[in-house]
Amino acid sequence: MAKRVALPLTVETLKELKAGDNVLLTGVMYVARDAAHKRMVEALDQGKPPPFDIKGQTIYYMGPTPARPGRVIGSAGPTTSGRMDVYTPRLIAAGLRGMVGKGMRSPAVKDALKKYQAVYLAAVGGTGALISKSIKRSEVIAYEELGTEAICRIEVEDFPVTVINDIYGSDLYQEGKAKYRVNDS
Amino acid sequence: MRDIKCKRITKAVSRLFQEACVYLPEDVLTAIKQARKNEESPAAKDVLDRILENAEIARKEKIPLCQDTGTAVVFLELGQEVHITGGDLYSAIDEGVRQGYEEGYLRKSMVRQPYSARVNTEDNTPAIIYTDIVPGDKLKITAMPKGAGAENMTRLTMLLPASGRQGIIDFVVKTIDEAGSNACPPLIVGVGIGGTAERTLILAKKALLRGVGKPNPDAEVAELERELLKRINNLGIGPMGYGGRTTALAVHIEVLPAHIASLPVAVNLQCHSARHKEVVL
Numbered sequence: 001m002a003k004r005v006a007l008p009l010t011v012e013t014l015k016e017l018k019a020g021d022n023v024l025l026t027g028v029m030y031v032a033r034d035a036a037h038k039r040m041v042e043a044l045d046q047g048k049p050p051p052f053d054i055k056g057q058t059i060y061y062m063g064p065t066p067a068r069p070g071r072v073i074g075s076a077g078p079t080t081s082g083r084m085d086v087y088t089p090r091l092i093a094a095g096l097r098g099m100v101g102k103g104m105r106s107p108a109v110k111d112a113l114k115k116y117q118a119v120y121l122a123a124v125g126g127t128g129a130l131i132s133k134s135i136k137r138s139e140v141i142a143y144e145e146l147g148t149e150a151i152c153r154i155e156v157e158d159f160p161v162t163v164i165n166d167i168y169g170s171d172l173y174q175e176g177k178a179k180y181r182v183n184d185s
Numbered sequence: 186m187r188d189i190k191c192k193r194i195t196k197a198v199s200r201l202f203q204e205a206c207v208y209l210p211e212d213v214l215t216a217i218k219q220a221r222k223n224e225e226s227p228a229a230k231d232v233l234d235r236i237l238e239n240a241e242i243a244r245k246e247k248i249p250l251c252q253d254t255g256t257a258v259v260f261l262e263l264g265q266e267v268h269i270t271g272g273d274l275y276s277a278i279d280e281g282v283r284q285g286y287e288e289g290y291l292r293k294s295m296v297r298q299p300y301s302a303r304v305n306t307e308d309n310t311p312a313i314i315y316t317d318i319v320p321g322d323k324l325k326i327t328a329m330p331k332g333a334g335a336e337n338m339t340r341l342t343m344l345l346p347a348s349g350r351q352g353i354i355d356f357v358v359k360t361i362d363e364a365g366s367n368a369c370p371p372l373i374v375g376v377g378i379g380g381t382a383e384r385t386l387i388l389a390k391k392a393l394l395r396g397v398g399k400p401n402p403d404a405e406v407a408e409l410e411r412e413l414l415k416r417i418n419n420l421g422i423g424p425m426g427y428g429g430r431t432t433a434l435a436v437h438i439e440v441l442p443a444h445i446a447s448l449p450v451a452v453n454l455q456c457h458s459a460r461h462k463e464v465v466l
Contacts, residue, residue: 020228020427035303065249065292074290075249080334080367102425103334103367124232124425125334125369126458127239129248147305148292160235162228162427173366176428180226180421 002160008056009097009119017119017163019170024158025121029060029100031152033079036143037087040151044090051142051151054091058098063148064138065128073138073154075128078102081120085109092116100161104173113165121161122172134159187264187322189466191272194326197464198281198312201328202257203289205462206249209240213434213459216397220371220424220431229429233371236424236457251458254291255330257282257312260391266322275314278326283308294333315387327394327463335372335456338364341386344448353378353450354413360452361417361433366426369456372433373397374417377451379441389453392437394461401438410436424457 005013007027017023030052032040040050061081065074081101088099089112097118102125105113113120123131137155144150164172214237221233243250259278269277286293286309295310296303340360344352357376364372377388400407413436423429434457443449 022231063252063292063294065252065254066290068247068290074292075243075252075254077252079253080337082367102369104365104426122366122425124235124239126251126332126456127235128252129243129246129250130235130239132248133242147307148294172428173426176226176228176423176426177365177421178428180423180428180430182419182421184416184419 004158007058007156009058011117014097014117014119014167017166018168019163019166019172019175021163023121023161023163025161026157026159027155029058029154029156031060031062031154033061033063033149034083035146035149036151037084039143041087041090044094052153055095056097058100059091059096060154061099061101073132073135076132076135077128078123078125081105088112092118105165110165110169110171114167114169117167119163119167120165122164123159123161131159186266186268188268188270189324190270191274191277193466194269194274194277194324195281195284197326197466198259198278198328199285199288201326201462201464202282202285202291202330205328205330205460206254206289206291207243207247208462209243209250210459210461212397213457214240216434217371217457220434224430226423226427226429228427229423229431232424232427233431249291250460251332252292253294253332253334254286255332255460256295256336257286257309258329258331258390259312259314260327260329260394261314261316262319262325263316264321264323265318267324278312278314279310282310282312324466325463326466327461329394329461332369332456332458335368335454338368339386339451339453341382341449341451343382344450346446346448348448350409352448353409354416356450357413357452358416358420361422362420364454365422368454369458370422370426370433371424371431371457373455373459374413374433374436375453375455376413376436376438377453378438378449379443380449382449384441385449385451386453388439388441389451392439393453393455393459395437397459398435403440406438406440410438
């Protein structure tokens with residue numbers, strides 16, 4: 001059974017989340033990928049505030065297809081998180097509490113998750129049509145000129161994710177693989 | 186000679202990309218359903234169910250299967266008796282990409298000057314086009330919207346000829362192991378062996394277009410495909426990397442002769458959203 005969890009994530013909620021848990025998220029997330037991460041970290045480096053208050057928030061690594069008329073958003077599945085690894089420890093140190101994407105994170109990101117108490121969640125890659133159904137509102141809030149890479153604020157309802165890296169240092173990608181691995185002689 | 190108008194090519198390319206991005210091919214669906222039956226891992230079953238549900242929603246509501254509607258890769262088989270009229274062939278294809286990505290509400294994902302400014306070209310051009318000149322008076326166009334998650338895990342190696350079959354197995358299995366969850370498994374694994382460095386990469390990509398799981402007609406190559414599939418699925422990575430039996434749906438190998446000093450091997454990966462569509466004009 002999936003756990004239902006409210007966004008923004010609280011420290012109490014993080015304690016309940018374990019690698020492998022299926023979770024349904026409801027609340028607000030911010031959408032940002034490669035180009036937006038570069039700009040946010042540049043802003044932090046210059047002592048300027050990023051376009052939204054990162055503290056306690058969750059970022060979804062995603063760049064949607066254009067919405068057809070009358071629809072909230074187009075296809076909206078996760079992109080590969082590893083490309084954000086160079087920026088992520090900085091954002092976690094600034095208070096970022098959750099990330100939603102797909103694919104492996106670097107040791108530096110995993111260390112930051114433990115040190116600052118944050119979680120990495122995955123949505124199922126390649127299911128952007130299905131995922132779009134749980135996004136109820138979407139608005140561009142910054143870097144509009146980046147098009148599909150602009151920062152959006154989205155409201156989600158029962159948005160399905162799986163916990164990959166929890167605050168205790170577990171990693172579903174390593175554990176899942178070890179469980180089903182068959183050693184070839 | 187048989188005339189084919191550029192306008193007709195543009196229209197075909199536009200339609201192919203729009204359809205490819207919302208309809209998952211039947212052979213892919215069948216392979217995923219079979220994998221669902223064989224899976225032991227509850228997490229893997231759940232992922233495969235969602236992939237199938239996603240395909241159904243995409244088809245019914247014309248929402249792209251994946252938000253990464255790809256680099257527009259186009260394979261042409263151009264009959265040598267064909268005369269292209271009313272413009273130039275590659276511009277006609279780019280125009281088809283431009284129109285298709287706009288009309289189909291597909292994501293434009295190409296950036297100019299990829300190492301610095303990375304400004305979006307706004308129309309998903311240029312298409313990446315490969316042309317084979319073949320006998321006959323037809324033009325076959327294959328549209329392949331290729332997502333970057335799997336493409337980024339591509340590998341090429343120039344093995345020593347002495348490495349032989351075992352060297353190939355070690356390289357391919359290591360590539361899949363390192364790709365892990367990033368490439369969106371379950372995968373179709375395209376392998377090129379032989380030729381030259383760049384030719385074997387194209388072979389590996391073309392291998393992805395074969396009907397899923399259809400073996401290479403050469404018995405020795407087909408046997409290597411079976412062994413690789415078993416070894417890859419023994420890795421345990423599973424659908425989306427959550428652990429399971431299905432890391433790959435199929436391994437497709439294409440082989441060409443190589444230089445006496447060379448054994449080029451390339452691996453090009455296709456995520457489970459294995460989109461491509463063909464037409465013959």
